[in-house]
Amino acid sequence: xxxxxxxxxxxxxxxxxxxxxxxxxxxxxxxxxxxxxxxxxxxxxxxxxxxxxxxxxxxxxxxxxxxxxxxxxxxxxxxxxxxxxxxxxxxxxxxxxxxxxxxxxxxxxxxxxxxxxxxxxxxxxxxxxxxxxxxxxxxxxxxxxxxxxxxxxxxxxxxxxxxxxxxxxxxxxxxxxxxxxxxxxxxxxxxxxxxxxxxxxxxxxxxxxxxxxxxxxxxxxxxxxxxxxxxxxxxxxxxxxxxxxxxxxxxxxxxxxxxxxxxxxxxxxxxxxxxxxxxxxxxxxxxxxxxxxxxxxxxxxxxxxxxxxxxxxxxxxxxxxxxxxxxxxx
Ligand code: GCU
Numbered sequence: 001x002x003x004x005x006x007x008x009x010x011x012x013x014x015x016x017x018x019x020x021x022x023x024x025x026x027x028x029x030x031x032x033x034x035x036x037x038x039x040x041x042x043x044x045x046x047x048x049x050x051x052x053x054x055x056x057x058x059x060x061x062x063x064x065x066x067x068x069x070x071x072x073x074x075x076x077x078x079x080x081x082x083x084x085x086x087x088x089x090x091x092x093x094x095x096x097x098x099x100x101x102x103x104x105x106x107x108x109x110x111x112x113x114x115x116x117x118x119x120x121x122x123x124x125x126x127x128x129x130x131x132x133x134x135x136x137x138x139x140x141x142x143x144x145x146x147x148x149x150x151x152x153x154x155x156x157x158x159x160x161x162x163x164x165x166x167x168x169x170x171x172x173x174x175x176x177x178x179x180x181x182x183x184x185x186x187x188x189x190x191x192x193x194x195x196x197x198x199x200x201x202x203x204x205x206x207x208x209x210x211x212x213x214x215x216x217x218x219x220x221x222x223x224x225x226x227x228x229x230x231x232x233x234x235x236x237x238x239x240x241x242x243x244x245x246x247x248x249x250x251x252x253x254x255x256x257x258x259x260x261x262x263x264x265x266x267x268x269x270x271x272x273x274x275x276x277x278x279x280x281x282x283x284x285x286x287x288x289x290x291x292x293x294x295x296x297x298x299x300x301x302x303x304x305x306x307x308x309x310x311x312x313x314x315x316x317x318x319x320x321x322x323x324x325x326x327x328x329x330x
Pocket of ligand 1: 038045077094095150175195196212213214217240
């Protein structure tokens with residue numbers, strides 16, 4: 001550490017936010033960052049974060065540690081993102097939908113059928129557009145530092161949903177945002193804003209008729225036990241993000257940020273490999289637990305959801321993100 005850094009470090013020890021759980025005498029050299037998320041430890045993204053903790057420790061010679069609180073112990077993403085803003089927690093995981101109420105640009109990921117392919121999605125998430133978007137919430141108290149692919153979301157319920165007709169009158173759980181709520185309404189259902197951890201019981205008790213998610217989340221949450229019909233309409237691709245509190249970020253030294261960002265970049269690559277395997281694995285295991293997967297004609301869904309794009313045109317800021325995304329790879 002240079003003199004400049006050690007001086008900065010000493011200054012920061014005093015001003016350090018409560019978010020830091022432990023800081024050694026050599027301040028910024030040793031740090032333990034607390035990370036809370038709402039996923040089961042077996043989830044791909046949860047495993048990725050565990051791996052990132054190992055990588056960060058190794059890259060920093062044991063000086064930089066992550067203490068991870070999985071499974072929603074500190075609340076859902078809304079709560080943990082708010083904790084980040086208040087400086088009460090260092091890091092969390094937030095999906096783009098969960099971040100929409102904090103930064104409206106992320107709403108584009110809830111736009112159905114926006115991405116032409118997995119390649120298109122990856123070019124956006126890991127390219128100029130995605131990286132620029134990640135800088136936006138910094139002034140609002142948190143900064144996404146890694147993006148994780150999360151496949152495509154489809155509907156599942158106690159019956160197949162092969163056309164919007166089938167959804168008439170059904171109560172469907174969504175990560176509640178103006179875009180996702182409108183999506184369900186346009187398909188003839190009613191949206192239910194239930195937290196991820198409560199979806200199983202809500203399905204079991206008939207509080208809701210269905211939900212929507214990617215295959216790994218469908219299987220790992222055991223929703224498969226209470227909603228056996230998974231209809232592959234593949235309406236959205238909503239990435240997850242690893243997010244750090246701006247206060248914590250500002251308090252790290254250049255050296256620590258470099259290590260953190262290196263580990264974050266490694267975690268993005270690791271997660272992509274794990275994800276592809278996990279989708280296949282989850283499909284097989286879900287089928288073995290009694291799930292049926294249905295191929296679905298997307299055209300009637302696309303047509304029913306067109307008004308979301310007509311609405312977006314009225315919001316020039318949002319629409320310019322959509323146009324930029326559509327232009328990627330063309
Ligand atoms: C996915 C996503 C999570 C999100 C969850 C949900 O599993 O990876 O970040 O919380 O969906 O539907 O709430």
